[in-house]
Amino acid sequence: MILDPGAHIDPEGHIDSDAAIGVLGLLAGALFERFTLQRNLVDLDDTCLHLTTALSLSPNDALRAPILAKLGTGVSTRFDMIGRMSDLDKAIQYHRQSLRLVGIEKLPSWCGTDIVQEVIDIGDQARKPLPDGHPSLVGIEHNLAFLHLHTAEPMLERAFFLFRQAVGEETGSAKERLSVAVDWSSCARSYGHPSTEDAYSHAMQQLNRCLVAYSTVDSQHEFLARPLTCIECSNLIADAASFAIQNEHYNKAVEIIEQGRTFIWSRMRRYHHPLDQLRRADSIRAAEFQRLSGDIERFAVTFESGSFSIPFSGTLSAHISFTPTRSPFHWHRELAEEWRNKLDNIRANVPGFRDFLQPLPFLRLWRAAVDGPVIIINHSSHRSDALVIIKKSQTVLCVPLPGDLDALWRLQESIGTHTYLYRSSTQMRIFGVREGVNRTENNTVYVLRGVWRGIVEPIVTLLRSHGVPEMSRIWWCPTGMLGILPIHAAGPYSPGSGKDVPDIYISSYTPTLSVLITAREVLKGADDHTPNLLFVGVSSSPRFTSLPSVRVECDVTRTFVPQGKTLLDEKVRSKNVLAELPNHSWVHFASHAAHSIDQPFDSSIILYDEEEFQLREFMMAHSTHARLAILSACDSAALSKSTPDEVLHLSAAI
Structure with missing residues (x-):
């Protein structure tokens, strides 16, 4: 979608100001979002430019107030980036004008008063007219909580009451509430406040809620990896666990680490969880749950990889219709809701499955x-x-x-x-x-x-x-x-x-x-059988150094495990590997590998003629009797620095 403010100027040069203001606001919002991701100052400058234009077109105070507030945020952010004092002066000016336009006329003087207390008074005035449940309350209460920690004598109880209240605002976005909870936990721990443990708990809950909003593994990883404005949650789990350890709650620390790491793998694992026990207890519910899980997983892994011919289950594909008003993501939300309902139904109605797919207690x-x-x-x-x-x-x-x-x-x-x-x-x-x-x-x-x-x-x-x-x-x-x-x-x-x-x-x-x-548990329920091994080896590739010992490695391996299929060099194609993986209990790869730092799901084993077998393909290549995988390849266990606790590498996938 291209947002063009000029589209709202008629042939005679008259501007539809309301429409133009709306489009300018959308364009400014999109540019600011891209700035938060890429930190490109040009996007921030364009954000401020379009908001200034929208301000000049605004015919009344009701429209001008929110534009002034956004413009104040924009130039304040630019001050943070380049330190230009005029931007800070403009930010104060814009925010003051916005406050006056919404009826807060009596602003305290900057002279002879505590600056922090003055800002608290302004915040309280801005908060009073807002009804319960207003989405702006999260941000206002968040800021007020911080301010109460920076008065001449910190007002701790009031500050942490406001932190708790902001996190509890159900109409606020999960991302905003996560930001509040992370700040709450950090501040509470610094001050030794008894709400610290509760703050960490709320932060982990909001992090889970944020991830629910992202449909695919790529978008979930992007959320966890990118630097979000005002949110620093990369160390959240380790900090929460260290606090439990500090208080000698070691069992609790183990539970925190277990529940807080490998979010993406944990979600994917739920969709192909071994259902043998459920199948024995209720085969009909097990079959339906397996079908739904498979469809969600296929969407999550393949949609953002560029593969739009997703092999959904036959019973479902008949009524999937992707239209401009019904996108794949609308369908995914409906499917995810149906999956959760089925899960609740299993827990409620199948004896012995009350804790099915629940996080394990110590x-x-x-x-x-x-x-x-x-x-x-x-x-x-x-x-x-x-x-x-x-x-x-x-x-x-x-x-x-x-x-x-x-x-x-x-x-x-x-x-x-x-x-x-x-x-x-x-x-x-x-x-x-x-x-x-x-x-x-x-x-x-x-x-x-x-x-x-x-x-x-x-x-x-x-x-x-x-x-x-x-x-x-x-x-x-x-x-x-x-x-x-x-x-x-x-x-x-x-x-x-x-x-x-x-x-x-x-x-x-x-x-x-x-x-x-x-x-x-899987091994315990498996039948004993002689292992059959799929050997996949590539000895040469144009862009990589040759691996002359691959065939020797294959010969030696076959002396120990003669059963199974061997794919060497020109036979090592993605379709052949995918076809053979489910038929073997052991697999041995001998090849080059490529680790993608920014896009770990694109990390791959290099096949013949430089074809890539990506991490996401490993995620989809299920085998009910898989036992052992050997990766004789470089970088197959390389971690992503932005999300090390997700353990997103080839070894984990296979």
């Missing part, structure tokens, strides 16, 4: 440790800890971590760049790095030593003290960017300094405890 999460301890590593700006779950104790043991974990993952990340610098000689000493070391030497050893000292050593000490035998299995669950650290290989790596992790325990990783529990 009483069930601890079962992830039945085959070995699970170690969750949480890193926040407030503190860093390992939460260790051991089967025999059925409780959580907390190990405070002494290392500078931010410096550790940055050090690991830097190994992939041409050069890297240590910020201080202190960090060099902490990680065992010698002065003057350059990249040509074995930098990996220094990372492994740093991970040992900063994370692993105190955990190993605890495991040994609780009788966890050497060479038994343990599971690591690192959060955030700690996921790029080679925790499984850490150690002192120095003669006489003791064993390294590979010589002490057998390490595995899991993104969440639920994934581990579900995988074991």
Whole structure:
């Protein structure tokens, strides 16, 4: 859609002012939204220009007041960007004019009064005429809450009452209320206020509500990744968990981390949840629920990939009609509502399924440790800890971590760049790095030593003290960017300094405890059978270096697992891989891979003739008897820095 204000000028040059103002407002709003995403100053300048034009066309005060308020916001934002003092003066002027036009005439003088108190008085005046449920209340109460924290003597109870009230305004958008809740939790924690835990809880609820509004995995990822105005929620889950740990509520911390990570995977997993138990209890409800789940998942994964021929189920496709008034997203909302109704129906009417697809409480999460301890590593700006779950104790043991974990993952990340610098000689000493070391030497050893000292050593000490035998299995669950650290290989790596992790325990990783529990349940109900392996190998590709050992790798693999199909070089086409995946319990890829930093769903395995098998295709390639996947490919477990807790990479998808 192209918004053209000139379209409302008739042949004789007369302007339909009402229509032009409306179009100018829409155009300004769209430009400002694009500015918030791309931070392009040209869009912000154009926003202010179109609002100024709309203001000049406004015939009455009722129209001028909201335009002045938006114009004030625009020039104030520009002041934040470039620091031009005239913009700040204009912002104050525009907001004052807007207030006068809505009947707030008696503005206190700036002279001889507390500036913050004056703004509070203005905010209270603006709030009074608004009826309950007015959508503007969220923003006003949010601002007033902040202001009450910055008076000569902070009015804490009033401030946190306003934060709570703003979050509870049901007519406000979930995004606005998320912004309020994040600020509430941060401020409450800073002041040691008893509402902190409640604030974190509200923030997580609003984050979930925001994601419900996005239909596809791409749009959900974009929401989680982009810097939203006034919202900094990338560390929300880690901070909430660290607060629970600070108060020694370790079980609660585990639940927070479990529910707050891998939002996208968790939603997708609900749509292809194993239904064997439900099928045995109620086959009709199971079949209908599976059909609805499949249609929602196909829409979520394929719609924004450019594939519009979505293979919806036959019973549904007959009545799908995409028109200008009924878009695919209208249909998706209806389908999602039907799915939720079916879910409620199953919980209410099928015995034993009251908690079907509910987040697991700790009483069930601890079962992830039945085959070995699970170690969750949480890193926040407030503190860093390992939460260790051991089967025999059925409780959580907390190990405070002494290392500078931010410096550790940055050090690991830097190994992939041409050069890297240590910020201080202190960090060099902490990680065992010698002065003057350059990249040509074995930098990996220094990372492994740093991970040992900063994370692993105190955990190993605890495991040994609780009788966890050497060479038994343990599971690591690192959060955030700690996921790029080679925790499984850490150690002192120095003669006489003791064993390294590979010589002490057998390490595995899991993104969440639920994934581990579900995988074991699937295996428990599966029939024993001889594995059949699909081997997919590409030894050469024009844009990439050749991989001459792929055929050797295939031959060696086949000596151990002779059963199954082999696809090599020219046979490695996307359609062939998709056709064979459901027929095999094991799969082995030997090829190049490409990691997309900004669009992780476009990350791919490189097939023959540079055809790409993308992450989203892995998400759709279900196999009811899948058991083992081997990815002999670079970058197959690379994390996205903008959303590390989503674990969006090829290894997780397959």
